[in-house]
Amino acid sequence: MVFSISVNPKQYSTYILSDDTALSRLEVVPERGGIIARWAIQGQEILSLDEERFTHPELSVRGGVPILFPICGNLPDNTYIYQGKSYTLKQHGFARDLPWEVIDQSTSSCASLTLSLSSNDKTLNVYPFEFQLKFTYELEGKFLRIRQQYINKSEKKMPFSFGFHPYFLVKDKTKLAFDIPSSAYQEKSSTEIVPFEGTFDFDADEIDVAFKSLTRSSASMTDHQRGLKLTLNWSDSYSTFVFWTLKGKDYICLEPWSAPRNAIATGENLTELDPGASYEAVIEMNVASI
Template sequence: MFAIALQQKKYKTYTLSDLAFNSSINVVPERGGIITSWCVKNQELLFLDAKIFENPELTVRGGIPILFPICGNLPNNKYKYNGNNYFLKQHGFAQDLPWEVIGNSNKDRASITLVLTSNRLTRTFYPFDFKLTFTYQLKGNSLEIFQTYTNLSNTQRMPFSTGLHPYFLAPNKHQLHFNIPSMQYMDRNTGTLHDNDCKFDPKLDEVDAIFEKLTGLATTVYDRSRGLKITLSYTSAYSTIVLWTVKNQDFYCLEPWTAPCNSLNTGYRIVDLEPGSSCEMLIRLTATFV
């Protein structure tokens, strides 16, 4: 049995549930369309800094923020288009704007569909007309995120990159083992390349590793302390995985990106939508207790 409930907390929160499986997600449309909680068998899988989340002036740390129209940052937060300079903060603006709910269903699964459309504010940072449509679907131990990106312009192409920034709860990061399908990664703190040995040192102040040239469409994490396996799978548009965590924080992030930092300037792996066209992408999260 699937259910959808709406509560007025600090923000309106939709809870989608699979009651037979004891799984659920919480979705907060007005706070960037973010998923703030994902439970499987009543076990919370996501980290959320509640104090930051409740302050609308701060960027959320936790849940599953949406990255658009860039992933990562730009040099001096600046890019150039048609001879004009524009400014975008790290990861873009989609995670900070209110999204609109346009539908939900509890037939065969629990789902909710959200939309973000360009407006006068977004065009000051990103001079394109767009519509983003995200559908979150929950069934059993899987969470699927269907995405449609539409260029509403009749005349100009629309370049962008996109991604997600899941914060996974991990009280004991010493017990994590990663299987990321890439031969090497770059340490973004030092700019150095390393062979991918599927390990990282949780005693470091920060781990910030970017994996490109992916050889598969799924990344797996084993959390031995919780007896938990999380599989992150994605369509081929996602070319990059970023692993990020900081010392003394009970989370790690595995971020699927379509392109690395600064692609809006370099054009590297950028999605470049033709006028009036759309493209679709899918990310699936699956949690198994073993």
């Protein structure tokens, strides 16, 4: 296999990871939340991206693979309490909005790019913990791996949750089939647990549901219109799998989360990292022709 990494100085510096043998190509934009903006295999785009919105740095990205940290989902009134003090933290946290730094790259056994994000005055105002994140994107054949390391540089225990919000490109939602490792989900606006029988009502304006009692660490979506099967695998760190889409949009979001929304308040599946400790997790996506 022939791996390469190049940099395209667009509006934002874009790192292009390539596997020339598999004709697989990944675009990573460190300045724009460390995001994977594009992934194409043999000329087929795997991800959806709102390109117009992407050019506006004041707007969150809608597309690609946004990073969720230090929370997943939203908080009531976007606030939480820590040691008696109220903090404001917007939906999905701040990692997806901040510039990341490239700290390593390699083309030996795969195309690999490592990015880092560290706490700063801006993050400390909304999340009073010092931290460093190190994410390594690995492209090999039709596989994409995201290795994560979360490091607590505070002198106190650091609570957080983490996840990803991939936007997968879909042309016809009626031609999709899903294998999700749970028999029930909870809708965002309800506490009711709804039985899941493998299908969704795509006539609804929005579908936003969370699967919790996962029976295995993988899920798949088969797109019969495009002739592709997408499989996600994740480490045991992830307890929640969120499915989200909007009517009339060309994407389906399949989101591995380490904890459900508002975990920083409820403590449900919350990761609490000791001072000086680090925590590692990984997710993998692969695409196969059908």
